[in-house]
Amino acid sequence: MLLDQQYLFAPGPTPIPDRVKAAMNQPMIAHRSQEFPTLLEDVATRLMPVFGSENPVTVLAGSGTSALEAAAANVIEENDEIVVVVAGAFGDRFASICETFGANVHRLNIEWGAACKPEQLEEFLQSIPKEIKAVFATYCETSTGVLNPIKDLGEVVKKVTNALYIVDGVSCIGAVPVDMKGWNIDILVSGSQKALMLPPGLAFVAMNDTAREVIRNCKAKRFYLDLNRYLASYETDKSTPFTPAVSLIYGAQEVCRMLEEEGFENVIKRHLLLKEMVREGLKAIEIPLLTSDEDASPTVTAVRTIDEPSKQIKKLLKDKFAITVGGGQKKLKGEIFRIGHMGYCTPFDVIKVLGSIEMTLKFLEGKDVLGIAVKRAEEVWMEHV
Numbered sequence: 001m002l003l004d005q006q007y008l009f010a011p012g013p014t015p016i017p018d019r020v021k022a023a024m025n026q027p028m029i030a031h032r033s034q035e036f037p038t039l040l041e042d043v044a045t046r047l048m049p050v051f052g053s054e055n056p057v058t059v060l061a062g063s064g065t066s067a068l069e070a071a072a073a074n075v076i077e078e079n080d081e082i083v084v085v086v087a088g089a090f091g092d093r094f095a096s097i098c099e100t101f102g103a104n105v106h107r108l109n110i111e112w113g114a115a116c117k118p119e120q121l122e123e124f125l126q127s128i129p130k131e132i133k134a135v136f137a138t139y140c141e142t143s144t145g146v147l148n149p150i151k152d153l154g155e156v157v158k159k160v161t162n163a164l165y166i167v168d169g170v171s172c173i174g175a176v177p178v179d180m181k182g183w184n185i186d187i188l189v190s191g192s193q194k195a196l197m198l199p200p201g202l203a204f205v206a207m208n209d210t211a212r213e214v215i216r217n218c219k220a221k222r223f224y225l226d227l228n229r230y231l232a233s234y235e236t237d238k239s240t241p242f243t244p245a246v247s248l249i250y251g252a253q254e255v256c257r258m259l260e261e262e263g264f265e266n267v268i269k270r271h272l273l274l275k276e277m278v279r280e281g282l283k284a285i286e287i288p289l290l291t292s293d294e295d296a297s298p299t300v301t302a303v304r305t306i307d308e309p310s311k312q313i314k315k316l317l318k319d320k321f322a323i324t325v326g327g328g329q330k331k332l333k334g335e336i337f338r339i340g341h342m343g344y345c346t347p348f349d350v351i352k353v354l355g356s357i358e359m360t361l362k363f364l365e366g367k368d369v370l371g372i373a374v375k376r377a378e379e380v381w382m383e384h385v
């Protein structure tokens, strides 16, 4: 095998397009130079349709968790009542962050592998007799491959409470539709290394005017992640309060160009096709999936590993075919593996990963599945060409 041919199907980080790598190689510029404000403004505004935001998107240097933390640190004051939808490891992380900032966190626990239904959230919110400051939810719960119905949940939040609605879109923004105003989202956060086709290191926070007002008045202590500093620096100088990750921002500019060239509607359709190909292919070889078609994310698919040989799929995919997939997290460790199909991913890539899974199953279990998943995925693809 050519050792430099490695195939990344983890649900983040994801492959980087060559032209994005080239863009990141541009000569360094000083962030207090004349050039930087033009670059930052270009990226912050071109990301607006991708985030469904009416305001420019704030860019932080940090991983996705820094954006989650920023959302919590700038809104939560000691003993605020906060609701978090916990449908997997990342909802759980959001809840832990809120607890760290002194909130009274009410966790709405959803079975891992299922999406939160609006009725579940409505009933839960109605059962809390106190004023709720914010409701946090995860758009794509990466640990289970579930896409929560963020629009419908937002309707419930605004019907039942006066709370802010804060959404973690780390593993799907750039691949799915979103409309902050229409869906009642006040803060939407994301990271660079998933559907946005960049290396890890940038975090994004989109805030509406209501959220900005709450953040302005929030008395909680914070420094590096104080969003007021970022908003003020952008407002006055189109800059950032601290040294930005300039090269990654150049990369983000190229990503915006790519999304515009393909057309964001087509990007969304491509991800729906990738999801259908993966799911239909795996169903054809009778591999159990963790989520229903209805709840499944277009960016990541969780596959059950039910018997001893199947638990070795992840290792064999890597050893024999240089394919990296994700494992299970927390209570799903050893129970599933996860295929990321987001960002710089095409139907041909899906054929590659499905073919490798077929061969791996043949190795492990002697199952005669060669060509079956691939054939089914090709049939799905042909319906769309």
Ligand SMILES: Cc1ncc(COP(=O)(O)O)c(C=O)c1O
Binding pocket: 011, 012, 063, 064, 065, 066, 068, 090, 138, 140, 141, 142, 143, 168, 169, 170, 171, 191, 200
């Ligand atoms: C939904 C979700 N939220 C938050 C994070 C955390 O992002 P990071 O690992 O970049 O800090 C991830 C990372 O996988 C994620 O998938």
